[in-house]
Amino acid sequence: MNAAEELKNFLPGSVISTGLQLNKPMAVIKKEELLKAAGKAKEMGFDHLSVITGIDYKDHFEVIYNFFSYSKKQNLALKVNLDHDKPEVDSLTSLWKGADWLERETFDLVGIKFIGHPNLIRILLPDGWNGHPLRKDYDMNSEQFVTVGENGDDIVSPDGTNLLRRK
Amino acid sequence: MESDELIINMGPVHPSTHGVLRFKLRMDGESIKECTPVIGYLHRGTEKIGEMKTYLQFIPYTDRLDYISAFPNNYAFVKAVEELAGIEVPIRAEYIRVLTMELNRIVNHLVAIGSLLMDLGAATMIMWGFRERENALQLFEMLCGARMTFNYIKPGGVREDIPEGFMPKLNEFLKDMEKRIVDYEQLINGNEIFHMRMKNIGVINAKDAVNFGWTGPTLRGSGVDYDLRKYEPYSIYPDLDFKVCVRNEGDSFARFIVRIDEMKESLHILRQVVDNMPVSKVISSAEYGIAPMTGTPTAVSTYFPRIFTPPAGEVYSRIEAPKGELGFYVVSDGTTKPYRVKIRSPSFCNLTAIPSLVKGLKIGDLIAAFGTIDVVLGDVDR
């Protein structure tokens, strides 16, 4: 019995299905129950949150959490499916401090909101950037210009008017 | 006693932020009250590029993530693709891959230690480190024609076989390196001022380190006996004899010593690889289901399929890069390009802990603690 099935035994209501992510156990979790399932996984010994991945599947979003257990040397992946219109899921920052930046990055690039995150702002792109680049409907041809304002904040504009360009 | 707060912008152009990292520091005199890293100045959208390039075309871009140690980046992506497509790799190719990666680990740690010492004000170590790094870079140049951005490891093997004259030079390097590490240890390890600067600075216990998602030498400095090469072995690491270097103190000094020890272990691994190097072809071609083109000129020793399509699926594969756990989450939809590439870069995750690590310390300690975390901004910003 792999870790995903074990998790299903503990929380039959939260786990929709179990399967394999190539060769690693994976459980699909109801999005409302993610925090509970992740907490259970942490209790089971999965103490290392390796990565949070957000994927845009055009009709829905997937957020995948990869865990590792230092004590058992086992892998576990949790997956939640989110609506495309309202990509919101609970934040794991209360359980893993390392989730902070990973969630901010996912928010920044994929545009998934993490409810309960203490500081959910853009991390790689400047504040005020238009759109989330890793979404499939992101317009690659749109230009955005970034300058630094008087107080050190980034200012983004769709045209180059705020650039100091020599004639 | 409190004085007025001073807000200092450290970076993005600053001698010791290793590139374009910026710290917003709220200072009380010399003490740091709050430290906020601001990243993204080197963001090149590598993950988006990955969605637009074929699998082979994306490999050069992985070189540019952690440009100090590019072989593990190549390998991490290629490993994910190989797992996805189920490609068998010739044994000699695996040996060459491990050889390059361990060599690169030495290079990375030399740069890490050197720049740490330079940030502390002792400029000698970085020059000595670069002296040895230069020898290693020449080996890389001999092997694949590039010194930092290799594009050498390909799905199914490596780009070219080891050239003539490589092995003697490598042996010379290994012999040389052993003596040099003794020099480094004499220069730094016992230095009382270095102890003053490093011991009990930036302490993080094992539980917090795991909670922050720390990996690599930084985590092992906190006493977690964890190395993917050992506990989730890939490539030929199960056949090799090496030990995981762990220190229990969890301070900057422990993280430094772990790096020195890892260099020695890497030398040990390299010697085994050199001794046991098998003879076989270095790239598999039939596995793709494409027959090699007949009449292909032979100057480049092997044939690469230009385009190949792994079956639809997703994989998260990770390796122990010099800086920590480097993972690639690759989703394939059965076309020639990946549907999604997510990079779990060790620098990014290790940097998460900096604000709580340096709280209440002096500005000089920020440099020391930050130096021992060893980030490369190409890897942080991607």
Add this chain to the structure above:
Amino acid sequence: MLFLAMWTGDIMFANTYELIVFILNYIGIYDPIYKVFESFGLEYLLRIIIVLVEIAALFVFILLTVMFLTWMERKVVAMVQARYGPMVTGPRGLLQPVMDGVKLIGKEDIIPAKADRWVFTLAPFLIFIPALLIFIPLPFGESLIISDLNVGLLYIIAISAISPIAILMAGWASNNKYSLMGAMRAVAQDISYTIPLALSAIAVVLFTGSLSTVDIVTAQSGTWFGFIPKWFIFLQPLGFILFLIASIAEMGRIPFDFQESESELVAGFFTEYSGMKFAMFFLAEYAHLFSVSAIVVTLFLGGWSVPFLNFIPAVLVPLVSLGVFLVKTYAIIFFAMWLRDTVPRMRIDQLLNLGWKIMIPLALLNLLVTALLLTAGVFK
């Protein structure tokens, strides 16, 4: 007559002025010149001219020394780091400092918009001039001293206490946080290190009973048992170590280079300076390196004196003693450069701890023990 006379060990001339007058007299041109000036009633003008010549010579000497020191620093660092260092301009890159100077003069002199213009401009001069003034009571050799002040040592310590004010001015006027922090550090460091510096110098003064640098040097001539030179380093080993550490802190060099600490504060107090003003800070820094090393040599390593100097002709004594003095000084400078390549920087609070909690008590202890032993008549 003069060429044959052996040196007796006594000071021949009180200062360089007298030496110059003697040489002019010996050649036989002093009297005619004096008469010319006397006929106009302007005897004092001759004195002034000679003093100005002396000062010009000193100035040129210091500039050349500083240029050589920058070259030497780069070469020593390069040798440690398995590099060549400057190689292109001049033989072995010896003219590199000249080219650097030309480059710096040619640079635009930038004054930041929100800087305090007057203070900003004044600070480099205020740091450069004391760096030159400090050489006035320094005996470069037998008879080679601009002025043998009877409060020489006090003068040196007083003059070197001006530089933190200039640094603070520079840091404050730049209107830059890094500069300000660098300046604050420099002041804190200087206050905590001048005290052990002065205390261990006083221990030396207890032996000589005089603050005059010439007296201190002459007290160190001769030998014990015929082979140990009578240098104060052997009487004051602890004092020497304290003084050396404090003087390296005074020079502001690694491991105590907090005023600059380029990996923390970019360039410290002169972050905003460019062009000639930057060059003045740079020159002052190396002039300081030379002067502090010279003081260490004067106080503890016997200055220009070596045992057995009295076997050479008296005419050569100033030259030989100058050579001896320079060799000793460069040894100390080399040590400072060598140390810089080996050790990392300390942290500012650790430095202050070291200064206040360890060095000042030790210096006081050293002073107490020295005074007790002297009173008991051990050193006779």
Add this chain to the structure above:
Amino acid sequence: MTWISKDWAMGGIIKGLIVTLKHVLRVGDRPTVTVQYPYEKMKVQPRFRGLHAVDENACIGCGICEVNCPNSTIQIVKHNTKWYPQVNVGMCLFCGICVDVCPMNAMKMTGNYELADYSRESLIYGPDRLLFNKEVNK
């Protein structure tokens, strides 16, 4: 009295001073290693990936390199009567994929690495600067 320790002897610093002195005096196997670059150049390895070169006779102008270039560096342009690649070195990653994929093995990379120039336009290397002729070189 815990603050009295053997650190006071500064043994570690003295050890370090000895090592650095050994370097100053070049004791043992510690030579000067830097190269005086513009006057003295390092030997480039045969596999070095520098500026491209295209075999005039072998190249058939098929455009496979153009398709496979990750950064769209290569364009096929007309030169005299045939079609040859033109490389924009300013965008080139020097990854070597064009060399790998060339079906005629006409593309190769030379050891020329001094590619700095005064304008972006001059970084576009047309066939006139890239072509070499194996026959002539013999």
